[in-house]
Amino acid sequence: MSELNADKAIKKVALIAVFTNILLAVLKVSIGLIFKSMAVLADGIDTSTDILTSSTMLVATLISRRPPDKGHPYGHHKAENIGAKIISFVIFYAGVSLLIESAKRLITGEYEVLMGILPLLAAILSVGGKTFLFLIEYTTGKKYKSNSMVAEAKNMRNDIIMSSLVFVGVALNKIGLAWMDPLVGIVMSGIIIKVAWEVFEENAHDLMDGLRKEEMWIYEKVFEACQKCGAHNPHKVRVRKVGGKFDIDMDIEVDGKMNVKDAHEITKCIKKHLCETKEIYDVVIHVEPEENDEHEPFGLTKESFEKDERKNE
Known part of the structure; x- marks a missing residue:
């Protein structure tokens, strides 16, 4: 399989991921702010970071495909590992920020019962969109041995779980359990931090010339x-x-x-x-x-x- 075909396939998937995440981020952040839902807003903020990580993945992948030169006789493949590392730091920062804000709201009682069906609809659309992105990114990343794309796919898998939690939290909130909104935010933050560590640890071996x-x-x-x-x-x-x-x-x-x-x-x-x-x-x-x-x-x-x-x- 030629490097050119691999480049085209990876670039195509990365662009799809960027545009899909932009649409989902705008939808969830807007609904989260309008309906004052911490869980939906947090999910939207996390998706906003996915725009950065998808862009980072695209740049790192394109750099890694450059042929060897005088300054890099072994090629530029490590760029993908560096890109995956950057992704892990972004995911970790989002997780910690979400944990602090959700815990603050739960402790101070800054939550209320959500109105309307749009918060539930946003969570459903997010689950569908993230599932689509996980499938195409993981399949393409494994096929063309792209570490950064596999790392991004694992982040998408994490997002599927989070959006599902948001749906459950919003549904329980609407039946009177208002405190479920910030509580879901805390659970989501723990998942985000865990995935950040997994991506970081997985690529550490390659950067240190080690094997799993x-x-x-x-x-x-x-x-x-x-x-x-x-x-x-x-x-x-x-x-x-x-x-x-x-x-x-x-x-x-x-x-x-x-x-x-x-x-x-x-x-x-x-x-x-x-x-x-x-x-x-x-x-x-x-x-x-x-x-x-x-x-x-x-x-x-x-x-x-x-x-x-x-x-x-």
Whole structure:
């Protein structure tokens, strides 16, 4: 699948998200102010932050698709992680602000029974709109391995829950439980803060060149390929993510009497086996003679990897 097709698809979804969020934000903020509903207003403010996060996602995605250059030989893929980080901070700020204001209103008794059907209608439209955005963003983000779009989709999933809570809170408010309006605001703020942490933590691994537990299979694939191709003592094995793919560096040992051509064939064999996964960005292999006596403290060996895996079981 070409980078051009990926760019077009991601840009299209991002633009749809921006315009949909603008419509929902205007609707909910207006109704929240007119009917003095803390829950609906809070939902509208949260959607307003989604306009910023969707725009950030679009910019970060476009930057990440730039080809490698002299200053960025590994490309610009980390821009998506940075974009996701910015999104997490915006979500966190919205959550804390909402928590403070909702708690204040609940404690001071600044709430009243809502009138009219428009607050309920706003919540229903919000659930439908956010569900639509979650489906297209999550599907597109996973398909094209866009971290920032997946992060934004998770924010949309959070918004579906919040809009549903708003609907329940407004419905209970209208039957006489006026205090449900600020209480729903407090519950929503907790959900917002939780999602902010999840987005932040998920992208921290990539920015620190780390791998998540579910991605450790790539090391097993490396050691398996080395064994199949006749390489000895794979060590200094280091794997990191470049965009949605794995960048692999390693050292191997071969018979010291082997000629360069035969040693090179072994490295080609290893790369061929690894690239069967179609999730490889690049593989760099350094060849050494067997029993090479050299202090090499970085990366993993098969033994150290298996030892760490046993500890985590």
